[in-house]
Amino acid sequence: MGYTWQVALAAVFCSGILFILLSVFKIREWIINSIPMSLRTGISAGIGLFLALIALKNAGIVVDNPATLVSLGHITSLPATLAAVGFFITIALVHRGVKGAVMIAILAVTGLGLIFGDVQWGGIISTPPSIAPTFMQLDFSAVFEIGMISVVFAFLFVDLFDTAGTLVGVAQKADLIGKDGKIPRLNKALLADSTATSVGALLGTSNTTSYVESTAGVAAGGRTGLTAVVVGILFVLALFFSPLAGMIPAYATAGALFYVAILMMSGLVGIDWRDITEAAPVVVTCLLMPFTFSIAEGISLGFIAYAAIKALSGKGRDVSMSVWVMSAIFVIKYIVAA
Numbered sequence: 317m318g319y320t321w322q323v324a325l326a327a328v329f330c331s332g333i334l335f336i337l338l339s340v341f342k343i344r345e346w347i348i349n350s351i352p353m354s355l356r357t358g359i360s361a362g363i364g365l366f367l368a369l370i371a372l373k374n375a376g377i378v379v380d381n382p383a384t385l386v387s388l389g390h391i392t393s394l395p396a397t398l399a400a401v402g403f404f405i406t407i408a409l410v411h412r413g414v415k416g417a418v419m420i421a422i423l424a425v426t427g428l429g430l431i432f433g434d435v436q437w438g439g440i441i442s443t444p445p446s447i448a449p450t451f452m453q454l455d456f457s458a459v460f461e462i463g464m465i466s467v468v469f470a471f472l473f474v475d476l477f478d479t480a481g482t483l484v485g486v487a488q489k490a491d492l493i494g495k496d497g498k499i500p501r502l503n504k505a506l507l508a509d510s511t512a513t514s515v516g517a518l519l520g521t522s523n524t525t526s527y528v529e530s531t532a533g534v535a536a537g538g539r540t541g542l543t544a545v546v547v548g549i550l551f552v553l554a555l556f557f558s559p560l561a562g563m564i565p566a567y568a569t570a571g572a573l574f575y576v577a578i579l580m581m582s583g584l585v586g587i588d589w590r591d592i593t594e595a596a597p598v599v600v601t602c603l604l605m606p607f608t609f610s611i612a613e614g615i616s617l618g619f620i621a622y623a624a625i626k627a628l629s630g631k632g633r634d635v636s637m638s639v640w641v642m643s644a645i646f647v648i649k650y651i652v653a654a
Contacts, residue, residue, distance in 0.1 A: 317463060322455035327464055329454055329517035331471035335510030338476070344506045348480045349498050350638030354594045355618050356497075357583045358601035360485040362614050363528045364580025369606040371573035374566035375399030394434050395567040398425045402571030410575070418536055418572045425568040439559035450520020473649070475523050477612035479509050481605075482526045489580060490534045528611070531576045593629045597622035616646040 338344045351359070372378035376395045381387035389396060402425040409417030429435035458464050483506075487499045494500055509526055516524040533543055554561045584602075589595045600621040605614030623643035626635045 317467070319458055319464065320455060322453050323458045323464065324467075324522075325450075325517050325520065326454040326456045326459045327468045328471060328523055329514055330459055330468050331475065331523070332510055332512075332514030332517060334468070334472050335475065335513055336507065339503060339506040339510045342503060344476060344480070344510075345503050346638065347476070347642060348483065348502060348506075350636060350642060351480070351484060351615075351619075352622060352636075352639065353497055354587060354598050355601055355615075355622055356484050356488060356493075357587055358598035358618055359481045359605075359611075359615060360488045360583045361581050361598070362602040362605035362618075363481060363485040363531070363611065364577040365602055365606045366609075366611065366614075367528060367531070367573045367580065368577035369609075371399070371570040371577065374573075375570040376567070377570075394429075394432060395565070398428055398432075398434075399567040399570040401425060401428070402568060403574050404571075406571050406575045416536070418532060418575065421571055422564065422568045425571065426564050429565055429568065430563075435563055435565055438563050441556055442559050444555040444558070447519055452518060453520060454517065471523055474610070474612045475509075475513060475525050477615045478525050478610075479506070481611035481615050482528050482530065485528065485580060486526070486530050486534055488583060489531050490539045492539065529573065529576070531580060532572055535576055535579050593625050593631055593634075596625055616649070619643045620646050 335344070369378070376389045376393055377391060377399065378386050379389040391397075402421045405424055406417055406421040409420060414420065426435060430437065459468070483499060483502070484493075487493050492499060499505070505526075509524075512524040516522070533547065538544075584598070587595055587598055597618055601614050601618030604617050605611055608614060608617075619639060620643050623635050623639055626632055
């Protein structure tokens, strides 16, 4: 769009401030709690399919194809073979109840990559680079132009529903959702997420958001805030061990992501497949997340499908007012975007 990255950082900062306001006034909490239970299962499973696609892409097992959109990659290539080996090791170790199965598999595949010469030794310790070139480099001169306002709201929309989907999926997998269908202390999680976006922009990074890969930590047994604190400390240490951490190839984690995808898909067993008005929106949500490569788009199209199918099936009374409102907003968004 012809703007500098400094202006882009200012747009990220503004979207973070809007996130904070939406969290303080509990609008984000209202949106997340408005998601029907069936769609929550669909979101969790959709994130699983999304992770599976990322894993297959990172391993080179699935590649782009101009004729068919996607196709099978070089299945006998070293990255694809080692990714498959990592997946098999992970499943075998999990079945045997071995603690740290995911990490053992990742390290084993990285070691094999070193042996076969595909991974280059980069050292162990290095000094972290300075953040001075990006620290407080925000430029607000063009943020309030018409074109940039749309960018700010694009950041807002994507981050809002990416986070919503991730929180629902991870909380459901961790069995943290209450009997009333709500996530406990949800507003604190949303405030942490929105504050991180604004602080991240000040430091010089693009939107920060909760990662769907967090489900790997849940699968390993992490279910409390202490898990996140320990991970944060390890990330700080990783700044000094970046050569070592950087040696781990993308295909080494592909098996772990595929394993987590299996866990995320298991929730589909709870869907009432006999009620097509419940099952159809779930499938829409599941499939459109990976195929649009966006959690946010999967959620928004799932909302629209849920409201439309219920209304046309004579079950409009089953749809809450919040779902009607959100569906209308999503429809308007797509019309404006067109």
